[in-house]
Amino acid sequence: xxxxxxxxxxxxxxxxxxxxxxxxxxxxxLSGILEFVGQLxxxxxxxxxxxxxxxxxxGGERSDVVKECNPKTRARLLHAVPRKAGDLVExxxxxGENRN
Amino acid sequence: xxxxxxxxxxxHDRLVAKQFSCRELVDSCLxxxxxxxxxxxxxxSVFADQARADALxxxxxxxxxxxxxxxxxxxxxxxxxILTQDQPVTAASKILHGYExxxxxxxxxxxxxxxxxxxxKTNCDExxxxxxxxxxxxxxxxxxxxxxxxxxxxxxxxxxxxxxxxCIAALGSDTGGSIRQPAGFCGVVGLKPTYGAxxxxxxxxxxxxxxxxxxxxxxxxxxxxLFNAIRGxxxxxxxxxxxxxxxxxxxxxxxxxxxPKEYFSQGLDPEVATTVRSAIKTYExxxxxxxxxxxxxxxxxxxxxxxxxxSEVSANLARFDGIRYGASTLRNRVTDGSNPVTENExxxxxxxTRGHYFGAExxxxxxxxxxxxxxxxxxxxxxKAQQVRTLLRRDFARVFEQVDALLAPISPTLPFRxxxxxxxxxxxxxxxxxxxxxxxxxIPGLAVPCPRKEGELPIGFQLMGRPFEEELxxxxxxxxxxxxx
Numbered sequence: 001x002x003x004x005x006x007x008x009x010x011x012x013x014x015x016x017x018x019x020x021x022x023x024x025x026x027x028x029x030l031s032g033i034l035e036f037v038g039q040l041x042x043x044x045x046x047x048x049x050x051x052x053x054x055x056x057x058x059g060g061e062r063s064d065v066v067k068e069c070n071p072k073t074r075a076r077l078l079h080a081v082p083r084k085a086g087d088l089v090e091x092x093x094x095x096g097e098n099r100n
Numbered sequence: 101x102x103x104x105x106x107x108x109x110x111x112h113d114r115l116v117a118k119q120f121s122c123r124e125l126v127d128s129c130l131x132x133x134x135x136x137x138x139x140x141x142x143x144x145s146v147f148a149d150q151a152r153a154d155a156l157x158x159x160x161x162x163x164x165x166x167x168x169x170x171x172x173x174x175x176x177x178x179x180x181x182i183l184t185q186d187q188p189v190t191a192a193s194k195i196l197h198g199y200e201x202x203x204x205x206x207x208x209x210x211x212x213x214x215x216x217x218x219x220x221k222t223n224c225d226e227x228x229x230x231x232x233x234x235x236x237x238x239x240x241x242x243x244x245x246x247x248x249x250x251x252x253x254x255x256x257x258x259x260x261x262x263x264x265x266x267c268i269a270a271l272g273s274d275t276g277g278s279i280r281q282p283a284g285f286c287g288v289v290g291l292k293p294t295y296g297a298x299x300x301x302x303x304x305x306x307x308x309x310x311x312x313x314x315x316x317x318x319x320x321x322x323x324x325x326l327f328n329a330i331r332g333x334x335x336x337x338x339x340x341x342x343x344x345x346x347x348x349x350x351x352x353x354x355x356x357x358x359x360p361k362e363y364f365s366q367g368l369d370p371e372v373a374t375t376v377r378s379a380i381k382t383y384e385x386x387x388x389x390x391x392x393x394x395x396x397x398x399x400x401x402x403x404x405x406x407x408x409x410x411s412e413v414s415a416n417l418a419r420f421d422g423i424r425y426g427a428s429t430l431r432n433r434v435t436d437g438s439n440p441v442t443e444n445e446x447x448x449x450x451x452x453t454r455g456h457y458f459g460a461e462x463x464x465x466x467x468x469x470x471x472x473x474x475x476x477x478x479x480x481x482x483x484k485a486q487q488v489r490t491l492l493r494r495d496f497a498r499v500f501e502q503v504d505a506l507l508a509p510i511s512p513t514l515p516f517r518x519x520x521x522x523x524x525x526x527x528x529x530x531x532x533x534x535x536x537x538x539x540x541x542x543i544p545g546l547a548v549p550c551p552r553k554e555g556e557l558p559i560g561f562q563l564m565g566r567p568f569e570e571e572l573x574x575x576x577x578x579x580x581x582x583x584x585x
Binding site: 007011015024048053057081093 | 140185186199200201202203284295296302309335338339341347397399402403405408414418421422424425426428430431445446447448451452454455458459460463464466467468470471474480481483485486487488489490491493500503522525526541542567
């Protein structure tokens with residue numbers, strides 16, 4: 001059974017703020033689900049290659065060449081940004097003092 | 101029949117024959133939406149003005165006696181996880197409330213190029229996570245055949261819109277059954293294409309190795325038409341596959357259908373079992389060879405899905421962080437009585453925005469995924485599930501050496517009632533038990549409705565086939581429709 005401390009760890013990894021009530025609820029729910037998916041342990045998978053994707057396609061990279069962005073698309077993308085300074089997306093400081 | 105009740109092909113014929121104008125066709129759908137959708141709740145946004153303007157252009161072409169394509173002027177509804185340029189896209193989530201797409205999904209570019217008319221965006225479970233459309237952050241959608249019951253999910257809005265005549269056809273997405281199950285619950289045809297057949301560029305990603313956009317329609321022919329319009333290799337989606345359509349016409353007596361015995365075990369509602377078995381009988385009558393097959397690892401498919409899918413979800417939803425688009429504490433304070441408001445600190449922008457604007461199921465799956473991918477658990481969960489995915493692919497490959505298609509129920513139950521499966525999330529996950537395998541192994545699945553008497557709830561069956569053999573499934577589906585007509 002997952003503890004609320006473990007849920008807090010997951011919430012931190014997932015960058016989700018949860019209330020105390022939610023932490024308890026998720027601990028219970030996630031434990032149940034993890035128990036269910038734990039049945040995979042019944043299978044012997046020694047030497048079995050993991051499947052990351054199903055088409056078997058390899059490569060398909062394009063060359064690393066900059067293509068112009070359609071100016072209208074660019075305008076729409078910028079329009080959606082919550083905080084910007086001109087054409088720049090503004091982000092609160094990652095390090096150091098915050099200046100509001 | 102009213103124009104909105106027609107199929108794509110019938111509507112096309114009548115447009116060309118000038119039995120009604122495109123404007124009348126669009127108005128017929130808009131009128132149905134106006135009359136029904138207050139109750140039904142299939143649509144999140146309706147583009148009436150744009151649709152009428154588009155209709156005008158088609159009518160002008162018809163006036164000039166120009167030829168129009170089969171999809172030209174046909175009103176289509178789009179699940180709200182597909183980007184439609186300059187129009188709202190919400191993924192049925194509050195975190196995208198007010199967001200307008202900066203570009204069209206590839207499927208939208210193709211549809212617009214074909215002249216289809218986009219009526220609006222349909223309701224779904226938030227970020228396509230669910231089997232009932234109850235997880236939408238905006239509204240519930242009702243089953244057109246019984247307002248106390250769910251339309252299925254996650255593409256419940258699209259299925260309900262087609263079933264109720266609010267549109268001629270629709271697009272949805274299927275990651276674990278989200279086209280097929282609502283198609284079954286609403287009594288319409290739905291296709292989950294082979295993984296790689298249809299571009300995911302512009303589809304709000306849920307689980308990148310499972311997601312596929314697919315069509316809903318009133319007939320198999322309509323679904324086939326719509327599929328052919330949207331499929332194809334796309335430079336914007338490196339997982340799309342270049343393939344040629346088979347140059348075969350399929351003769352039913354030469355085809356073999358396998359009935360996977362594990363799908364008919366206990367837990368399957370007896371009425372569903374009886375109805376699906378009668379579909380098997382129909383194929384026997386059509387001269388198809390029927391044989392029982394076994395997919396012994398079937399019971400593990402759901403567990404594989406509920407490890408890998410949340411893992412991919414946790415990565416795909418990391419982008420919703422309040423910085424570049426969508427709801428954000430940088431726009432609006434999210435205050436919580438007990439904690440000091442620190443919403444300008446970066447970490448808190450992330451945690452408060454996501455914690456506040458993502459619904460419960462979304463947060464649940466993100467955390468599941470984070471757990472499965474985290475150090476110490478990765479091998480036991482994520483890697484293990486990937487290995488079982490390989491074993492499941494082998495199972496299906498083996499069976500497809502014996503038979504050409506599989507016939508199975510779509511859902512273990514009839515359309516269920518609201519709140520019936522919302523107490524325990526695992527209950528809702530079990531609704532996917534018959535549909536997930538197709539996504540796990542990457543094969544196509546076609547949901548076909550069985551004949552329904554007045555007052556009965558819809559029940560459908562699904563046909564699964566080899567990768568890129570949608571044509572074979574369409575042939576089988578069309579034959580069933582004609583026989584049962």
